[in-house]
Amino acid sequence: MTRMFAIIEREMRKFFRSPTLMIMSLMLPILQLVIIGNAFGGKIVGTHVAVVDYDHGPQSVKVREAFAAVAANIKTFSTIDYNSEVQAREDVRTGKIDAAVIIPAQYSRRVYAQDAPQLGFVVDNSDLFTSASLEGEMQSLVDAMNAPQVEDRLTKTIALEVVELYPYVNYLKYLLPMTVALAMYISVMIGGGMLYIDDKARGVHEGYLVTPITKLELVFGLNIAGAIKATLAGISIGVIGSLMSGLGIVFHPMVVLQMLCLIVASSIAFNGMMFLLMVRVDDPLVPRAMFGVLNTLLLYPSGAMYPTSSFPKWMQAMTIVDPFTYVIHGFKSVLLKDGGWVAIWYDLLFLTAFGLATLFLATPLFKRTL
Amino acid sequence: MSTNANGGPPGSTPMNSDCGPKPIAIEVQHIVKKYGDFEAVKDVNFCVAEGEIFGLLGPNGAGKSTLIRMMTTLIPVTAGKAIVAGHDVAKDPDDVRRTIGVIPQAMTSDQDLTLYENLLIYAKLYGVPRGQREKNIAEVLEAVDLTKWRDAQTKTLSGGMRRRLEIARGLVHNPRIFFLDEPTTGLDPVSRMAVWDMLNKLKVSRQLTMLITTHYMEEADKLCDRIAIVDHGKLVALGTPVELKNSVAGANVVEVHFDREDDEWLGRLEKLEDVTNVQPEGSGFYRVITRSGSRTTMQIVELAASLGETLTSLSVQNTTLDDVFIHYTGRQLRDEQVKPVFTMPPRPGAQP
Numbered sequence: 028m029t030r031m032f033a034i035i036e037r038e039m040r041k042f043f044r045s046p047t048l049m050i051m052s053l054m055l056p057i058l059q060l061v062i063i064g065n066a067f068g069g070k071i072v073g074t075h076v077a078v079v080d081y082d083h084g085p086q087s088v089k090v091r092e093a094f095a096a097v098a099a100n101i102k103t104f105s106t107i108d109y110n111s112e113v114q115a116r117e118d119v120r121t122g123k124i125d126a127a128v129i130i131p132a133q134y135s136r137r138v139y140a141q142d143a144p145q146l147g148f149v150v151d152n153s154d155l156f157t158s159a160s161l162e163g164e165m166q167s168l169v170d171a172m173n174a175p176q177v178e179d180r181l182t183k184t185i186a187l188e189v190v191e192l193y194p195y196v197n198y199l200k201y202l203l204p205m206t207v208a209l210a211m212y213i214s215v216m217i218g219g220g221m222l223y224i225d226d227k228a229r230g231v232h233e234g235y236l237v238t239p240i241t242k243l244e245l246v247f248g249l250n251i252a253g254a255i256k257a258t259l260a261g262i263s264i265g266v267i268g269s270l271m272s273g274l275g276i277v278f279h280p281m282v283v284l285q286m287l288c289l290i291v292a293s294s295i296a297f298n299g300m301m302f303l304l305m306v307r308v309d310d311p312l313v314p315r316a317m318f319g320v321l322n323t324l325l326l327y328p329s330g331a332m333y334p335t336s337s338f339p340k341w342m343q344a345m346t347i348v349d350p351f352t353y354v355i356h357g358f359k360s361v362l363l364k365d366g367g368w369v370a371i372w373y374d375l376l377f378l379t380a381f382g383l384a385t386l387f388l389a390t391p392l393f394k395r396t397l
Numbered sequence: 398m399s400t401n402a403n404g405g406p407p408g409s410t411p412m413n414s415d416c417g418p419k420p421i422a423i424e425v426q427h428i429v430k431k432y433g434d435f436e437a438v439k440d441v442n443f444c445v446a447e448g449e450i451f452g453l454l455g456p457n458g459a460g461k462s463t464l465i466r467m468m469t470t471l472i473p474v475t476a477g478k479a480i481v482a483g484h485d486v487a488k489d490p491d492d493v494r495r496t497i498g499v500i501p502q503a504m505t506s507d508q509d510l511t512l513y514e515n516l517l518i519y520a521k522l523y524g525v526p527r528g529q530r531e532k533n534i535a536e537v538l539e540a541v542d543l544t545k546w547r548d549a550q551t552k553t554l555s556g557g558m559r560r561r562l563e564i565a566r567g568l569v570h571n572p573r574i575f576f577l578d579e580p581t582t583g584l585d586p587v588s589r590m591a592v593w594d595m596l597n598k599l600k601v602s603r604q605l606t607m608l609i610t611t612h613y614m615e616e617a618d619k620l621c622d623r624i625a626i627v628d629h630g631k632l633v634a635l636g637t638p639v640e641l642k643n644s645v646a647g648a649n650v651v652e653v654h655f656d657r658e659d660d661e662w663l664g665r666l667e668k669l670e671d672v673t674n675v676q677p678e679g680s681g682f683y684r685v686i687t688r689s690g691s692r693t694t695m696q697i698v699e700l701a702a703s704l705g706e707t708l709t710s711l712s713v714q715n716t717t718l719d720d721v722f723i724h725y726t727g728r729q730l731r732d733e734q735v736k737p738v739f740t741m742p743p744r745p746g747a748q749p
Contacts, residue, residue: 029521030524032521033518036518036521037518040507040509040514041507044509044510229505230501230502230503230505231507233501233503233505234499234501234505236470236471237469237471237497237499238519238522238523239491239495239523240522396472397466397471
């Protein structure tokens with residue numbers, strides 16, 4: 028055991044002696060949280076919509092008043108008057124404006140006559156996010172204008188009453204589970220992958236192998252040290268990220284305990300997986316080359332950024348064996364939903380079993396000789 | 398006495414594999430290492446007596462490091478046997494590891510850790526009892542003259558000091574046998590000599606048996622009690638430095654530089670009495686291998702005077718290990734025929 032602790036001690040002393048490495052391994056997840064969280068999380072504002080009014084009647088004035096209300100309040104778009112539909116369409120195509128509303132001639136008359144009145148809406152559908160947002164806004168305006176002046180005493184349409192279980196979850200908060208998972212993954216990738224192979228190439232392992240250390244002591248020493256480093260990264264980012272995204276729940280003792288259990292289980296799983304992948308690698312370029320591939324292969328199908336239910340079947344199959352899936356699910360359950368042990372027990376079980384299984388597979392592959 | 402590697406009668410090649418009456422520290426018997434079809438070490442035999450410094454000399458790729466790696470349990474033996482401190486490396490590797498100290502070719506101490514921390518980690522890895530660790534660390538730091546750098550980070554040390562730290566690391570558990578794989582490679586001449594002095598002192602103060610691989614002839618000559626020359630995985634010569642030098646035909650080398658180059662000098666020199674070989678070096682410079690340096694010198698002076706030629710310089714040397722090395726291996730340099738392996742570049746700002 029003394030020898031195993033000597034390996035852990037060496038790894039931890041190196042870890043704390045290289046703050047640059049430690050900081051850099053935490054920088055990427057924090058940057059992703061800040062940049063992606065703010066870039067993708069906000070609502071569309073300040074777009075420009077052309078209005079081509081061929082009607083000039085009272086109902087077209089009503090439409091324009093509704094547009095003015097949007098521009099003054101939620102500011103999704105502001106309007107610009109155009110005289111020509113052709114010019115408006117061309118400007119949407121060339122990106123000078125984001126959309127165009129065409130109010131055809133006789134629009135007011137058709138409204139009064141209830142003769143299928145129509146408004147034209149030209150959108151740039153190469154930008155799905157903006158066009159969907161403008162379409163949604165425009166649809167709600169049209170729905171409001173379709174509402175009868177005098178409401179029936181009994182509501183005849185079916186209404187959906189939405190009950191939100193949790194307080195508003197902005198994208199920054201939504202991304203926090205991914206950020207914590209990514210911090211641990213990077214820590215394992217650097218500490219368990221790159222530095223492990225670098226040490227091998229520099230001959231550090233040769234130094235270990237001429238001592239009477241056993242194979243198991245060496246394997247467990249390296250893996251426990253890797254798991255401790257990943258746990259420290261997870262705790263650091265968990266606290267920093269929660270404060271940045273305004274999640275006060277992280278200060279509840281039970282949530283802290285659940286987070287800690289998840290972080291430890293995730294660290295064991297990531298470290299076991301990395302050790303299995305690296306156990307027979309000698310070339311220091313390999314973990315560097317694998318970094319991006321593994322990131323794409325494991326993180327994106329996990330549901331960290333997009334729900335897994337939207338994936339094709341083959342990708343959904345990948346998520347079943349992807350440890351990231353369970354890490355993300357567990358963190359979401361704890362951080363965003365306060366789901367308790369019931370929500371995370373399976374994640375904890377899978378991650379621990381996955382970590383131990385990969386370690387079990389890797390140990391016989393580990394060579395006690397050069 | 399010179400015998401062949403298998404203990405046979407003396408021949409032209411000295412093969413003193415007999416350790417004499419001294420107890421044996423290392424015994425290598427018909428050892429073979431194969432990588433697929435490639436035989437890196439071919440049926441090598443030798444023994445090292447206790448308290449001896451034994452040198453393995455050979456060109457790059459000769460099999461020196463493979464031999465030392467088999468003896469230090471780093472790679473498995475394909476055939477044959479290596480007994481270190483009475484333990485078979487294949488059967489009792491942990492017992493072997495407890496009795497040996499190993500200094501690998503690369504400097505592998507952690508640059509981010511202090512000297513004390515590096516030694517402490519290895520003291521623990523070697524299972525030095527807690528109460529003895531501090532004493533051992535203080536002793537080895539003193540032995541390699543690094544006590545005042547105890548708490549300095551390893552990356553602040555010079556190359557020579559780092560090599561001394563590596564040596565201290567290998568001694569922290571008081572081993573009986575010390576393996577050093579090219580211990581002075583990459584060091585400047587002053588640091589190299591400091592390491593030689595230190596190793597000589599350690600041999601005496603700690604009664605260490607040492608096995609050193611090197612391709613520096615001077616190092617082998619100065620340090621080693623006996624030398625084995627390895628080439629193409631085979632032991633081609635074994636003996637004390639003096640025995641090896643005497644084994645090369647011609648005991649002296651006369652270096653002569655004639656003022657004027659003439660094609661006939663080679664023939665004239667070869668005809669001189671006692672001369673066994675003449676190596677033209679160009680521009681009137683010749684290396685003359687002879688059984689009698691003094692007689693050949695006089696003959697060259699007389700020859701030059703009789704022909705009215707002028708000598709620019711003339712010197713007599715004893716045969717060096719360089720001559721022995723070239724005699725047995727046939728060349729001075731050889732590219733290593735090993736698979737290409739990625740080597741980590743040094744970290745930015747790191748000491749060479």
